Amino acid sequence: MSPQRSNRLALIEGTLRCLERLPPERITARVIAEESGANAASISYHFGSKDDLITEAVILGLDRWLSRIADELTSVPKPERPRRAGDLLETSRRSGLAAHLLTSLAKAQHDERVRSLLADGFLRTRPALAAVLGLGDDPAGHDAAGLVLAMFNGLLFQSLLDPALALEGTRMRQAQARLRTALPQAGT
Numbered sequence: 001m002s003p004q005r006s007n008r009l010a011l012i013e014g015t016l017r018c019l020e021r022l023p024p025e026r027i028t029a030r031v032i033a034e035e036s037g038a039n040a041a042s043i044s045y046h047f048g049s050k051d052d053l054i055t056e057a058v059i060l061g062l063d064r065w066l067s068r069i070a071d072e073l074t075s076v077p078k079p080e081r082p083r084r085a086g087d088l089l090e091t092s093r094r095s096g097l098a099a100h101l102l103t104s105l106a107k108a109q110h111d112e113r114v115r116s117l118l119a120d121g122f123l124r125t126r127p128a129l130a131a132v133l134g135l136g137d138d139p140a141g142h143d144a145a146g147l148v149l150a151m152f153n154g155l156l157f158q159s160l161l162d163p164a165l166a167l168e169g170t171r172m173r174q175a176q177a178r179l180r181t182a183l184p185q186a187g188t
Contacts, residue, residue, distance in 0.1 A: 008046045010036040015057035019096040024103060027054065051107065055114050058100045059121040065097065066125055070132045078134045083173060085133070085152075098156055125149060 014036025018027045029050045033040040047053040073081045108115040130145035159166035
């Protein structure tokens with residue numbers, strides 16, 4: 001591995017560690033450089049800006065998180081996977097990645113590079129989630145995974161605003177049961 005590539009990866013890994021333990025306002029280029037063992041100027045060289053580095057780290061962190069979830073869910077019987085996936089929302093809500101994803105989404109409205117990075121991440125996530133949940137490996141399955149992601153992200157963002165808005169445990173199961181009974185009637 002070339003020193004430049006290694007330095008780039010060190011910056012991403014250092015940023016991920018910062019995201020897990022620090023609030024957004026405390027993550028500076030200097031803090032990332034110290035955490036990663038890199039020179040602060042290398043942030044601009046490799047990523048253009050600290051914010052772009054954070055966005056790339058958030059996307060990689062979310063990809064890794066999804067992989068861990070997928071690994072965990074594959075050992076769960078398929079009918080129980082959606083409920084178990086819902087239970088995992090609590091873990092992700094506490095992650096620093098969640099708050100930074102929200103920040104990155106806001107930035108994407110004004111930054112084509114960030115928008116492209118996030119869109120690519122969602123495009124990768126849909127088929128992976130469809131496979132884990134047994135929704136099918138076709139456009140309809142990927143679209144169904146997109147709906148699950150929309151619900152998941154919406155609940156995640158709501159709970160970031162106010163933890164009382166989190167749906168967990170019994171409340172999540174009751175809401176899912178209500179949707180199962182109400183949605184088939186809505187289509188008729």
